Amino acid sequence: MAVYTDVSDEALTAFLADYALGDLTECRGIAEGVENSNFLLRTTQGQFILTLYEKRVNEQELPWFLELMQHLATQGVACPQPVADKAGQMLKVLAGRPAAITTFLSGAWPKVIHQSHCRPLGQVLARLHLAGQSYAPLRVNGLGPQAWRPLLASCGTAADDVLPGLTDEIEAALARILPFWPGADGQPDLPRGQIHADLFPDNVFFLEDELSGVIDFYFACSDLLAYDIAICLNAWCFDAEGRFNARFAQGILRGYEEVRPLAVAEKKALPVLARGAAMRFLLTRLYDWINTPADALVTRKDPLDYLKRLRFHLARETLDGYGL
Ligand SMILES: Nc1ncnc2c1ncn2[C@@H]1O[C@H](COP(=O)(O)OP(=O)(O)O)[C@@H](O)[C@H]1O
Numbered sequence: 291m292a293v294y295t296d297v298s299d300e301a302l303t304a305f306l307a308d309y310a311l312g313d314l315t316e317c318r319g320i321a322e323g324v325e326n327s328n329f330l331l332r333t334t335q336g337q338f339i340l341t342l343y344e345k346r347v348n349e350q351e352l353p354w355f356l357e358l359m360q361h362l363a364t365q366g367v368a369c370p371q372p373v374a375d376k377a378g379q380m381l382k383v384l385a386g387r388p389a390a391i392t393t394f395l396s397g398a399w400p401k402v403i404h405q406s407h408c409r410p411l412g413q414v415l416a417r418l419h420l421a422g423q424s425y426a427p428l429r430v431n432g433l434g435p436q437a438w439r440p441l442l443a444s445c446g447t448a449a450d451d452v453l454p455g456l457t458d459e460i461e462a463a464l465a466r467i468l469p470f471w472p473g474a475d476g477q478p479d480l481p482r483g484q485i486h487a488d489l490f491p492d493n494v495f496f497l498e499d500e501l502s503g504v505i506d507f508y509f510a511c512s513d514l515l516a517y518d519i520a521i522c523l524n525a526w527c528f529d530a531e532g533r534f535n536a537r538f539a540q541g542i543l544r545g546y547e548e549v550r551p552l553a554v555a556e557k558k559a560l561p562v563l564a565r566g567a568a569m570r571f572l573l574t575r576l577y578d579w580i581n582t583p584a585d586a587l588v589t590r591k592d593p594l595d596y597l598k599r600l601r602f603h604l605a606r607e608t609l610d611g612y613g614l
């Protein structure tokens with residue numbers, strides 16, 4: 291469930307009076323999502339998404355995200371476009387929270403992943419990376435490698451209550467990832483740019499078999515482009531039992547390279563990047579698992595799914611080991 295902040299009819303009507311979006315016919319809270327409060331608005335001019343940004347999003351960074359979405363949409367990437375009010379403002383305040391309206395994307399995210407999703411996924415990711423090259427402002431990845439040890443430390447002894455020995459296992463994995471990270475001391479760097487950084491199936495919409503758009507840019511940042519591919523390999527290419535699907539991974543890579551061919555060094559780095567991506571989601575899920583009350587509205591995601599993926603990656607040194 292992700293409606294943390296209620297909005298009264300009066301407040302919404304006053305808010306919408308600032309926009310040229312016609313008359314409101316329906317406002318419905320959206321249950322999906324975990325970070326922010328989202329509402330579907332129907333007006334006499336169409337459908338829109340109203341987002342109230344909750345505590346995890348840094349208010350100062352909202353213009354960066356909204357302008358990135360606008361930039362990408364202008365460059366032809368199918369993603370929500372922020373809607374400005376009559377005074378040209380994209381970011382406003384509603385019910386005491388920062389708020390924005392974006393365009394509505396048709397389609398639905400795939401609950402079951404098929405081979406047919408993978409190539410278009412790779413293509414859209416590469417298009418996003420190319421389009422992002424002309425968006426100059428930088429945003430540091432707050433959940434990048436420098437954040438992983440502090441995140442683990444912030445879990446304290448509770449990590450070992452989730453799984454005995456987990457802290458030591460994560461420490462040992464970090465020792466096999468951090469020194470080999472592209473751009474770390476003595477390691478060659480790789481192409482960088484704007485990345486989505488959370489391109490999970492629930493953030494990619496399909497209409498029939500066509501990819502209709504990408505949403506949820508609130509983890510987007512400036513980082514290694516190939517790291518975004520590694521995130522997708524983790525999020526799209528493992529089944530519920532934790533088995534890796536090499537054909538899905540081949541589809542993603544093929545689609546990506548049709549639009550943006552990878553450098554040899556990027557391909558070579560994919561195994562370490564895949565370890566890092568699994569580590570990032572293991573740690574944030576672990577933190578949330580420990581710090582979200584069991585009776586909270588939001589469903590906690592299982593950190594151990596990502597421990598299994600991390601173990602899988604740690605057992606492979608090269609792309610050959612993945613069947614790629
Ligand atoms: N532009 C959009 N068009 C259509 N539906 C959207 C759009 N943005 C969000 N949604 C709906 O809201 C849900 C939650 O959005 P998301 O951005 O993932 O939230 P959160 O950041 O809170 O995780 C999505 O699964 C989708 O159903």
Ligand SMILES: N[C@@H](CCOP(=O)(O)O)C(=O)O
Pocket residue numbers: 323324325488490492493506571574575591
């Ligand atoms: N994709 C992350 C959680 C972030 O949730 P989202 O609803 O903002 O995509 C995970 O699976 O851990």
